[in-house]
Amino acid sequence: MRKLVVIAAFAAAFVAGAAAAQTPAAAPIPGSVLAATCSGCHGTGGRSVAEIPSIYGKTETQIATAMLEFKNDRRPATVMNRHAKGFSDAEIAELSRYIAANWR
């Protein structure tokens, strides 16, 4: 059943073109799984080791604002604009909530 929902979501997403990252409401990806895509560069728990900015200790609004601005090309970036476009606005909200609550 979950897979069927996902198939439908993908069919819709491909039709919608650039707005491809629609996650089915019935099967939202948990914040911890979404946030796991961040830590490869920003460090486990958002604690970067070197040149890449850390993202721990931020508020939900700070993270969501940055992600949405990256997504909409309203904030200068090298790679974050390319990553942010991979997530729906609802996922960005969940990601931001999770990181603000857990990466202290």
Added chain:
Amino acid sequence: MTATKLSRRAFTGTLLATTALSACAVQTAPAKAHVVVIGGGFGGATAAKFLRLEDPGIAVTMIEPKDAFVTCPFSNYVIAGFKRIDEITHSYAALTSVHGVRHVRDMAAAIDPAAKTVRTAGGQTFKYDKLVVSPGIDIRWGALEGYTEAAAERLPHAWAGGPQTLLLRRQLEAMPDGGVVALSLPGNPFRCPPGPYERISVIAHYLKANKPRSKILALDAKDAFSKQGLFQDGWNALYPGMIEWVPLGKDGRVVRVLADEMTLVSEFGERHRANVINVVPPQFAGRIARDAGLAATEGGMAGWCPVDPFTFESTRAKDIHVIGDASIAGAMPKSGFAANSQGKFVAKAIAAALNGRPTFAPVFANTCYSLLAPEYGISVADIFRATPQGIVAVQGAGGVSPRTPQDAAQHRLLEARYAYGWYSSTTREVWGA
């Protein structure tokens, strides 16, 4: 040596006795389940560590013969002389002492999916509830005629971090100015799609500074490659006239290696003699995965392991997850970043399953930075999702660095710094405390 079959209860007892001695990894209750991880690279070490982070009640055994891992990412910079090998070598000490992963220094020799056991070359047997197989690649010796293990001692592949990396470095140092460095590059799929072109770039960086009359000849079995426009722009700007890339369509495919004559022979019989030859050879999934029947045996993906795109569970064996370079992961490249992303997801999914929690769909990321010079970086990045047909990159997201950014020099410098930053963060995430 006689194989000793340990029951899970006996094994858990041993584990408790061992870990109770180390201050940070004391378990107060018997393990609720046992996960065995084969391989201690980006995929395996990540899965092992994150399983313990997800649920300290899960006992994790990592079977990996080496004491420390030398990464393939950043090994090009050792070859080019601006990183040392100790800077890309990562010990397993934190995984064992901080995270309570049991590291078995042995080679996984056989998997019995029915009995759910792994046997090692040293004769130990481990029973698992879930198995993660992350063995990386093996070289397909002989698939390129004349390219044998003996030939690789003279014409290094340097496609796994370690002695081969240093061998290629020494050969470049010994080469006279005005020499030719030739590379033989494989068809798809192979580990680290932009890796050969980054290697060409940073070897050129070394030669330009030290042996400026030298040339690089890259003979390729493909007509196109990762970040091609960005690489070629950079080569023209940084190393004009030094690099010749010969695609498949211009007889670039090498079909024979004549090691004694330091010669590569093309499909149409052209002979290319060089002072240093680096063969990036054809590859397939690490042996344990193929021997266990986890790899496809026919078709264009023969030798690689098919998995359920939603779970990375093998389509050929239950309770076995194959991650990293060995897996067929759709649009995801065979990269350390991808393996780390898969390792984290699989750890979460296995922990959920072992605790009776509901499953969830995955999302994966990849960013592959390449340096064309120590302060000139480019990248390709993507977000990936599962579909029933396989893993796909999200449309409208991802892609490569802009070819003509507003402040190009600053953009390339920033991406170079982020390349170093990525390496520092990710290697701590995989092997660190």
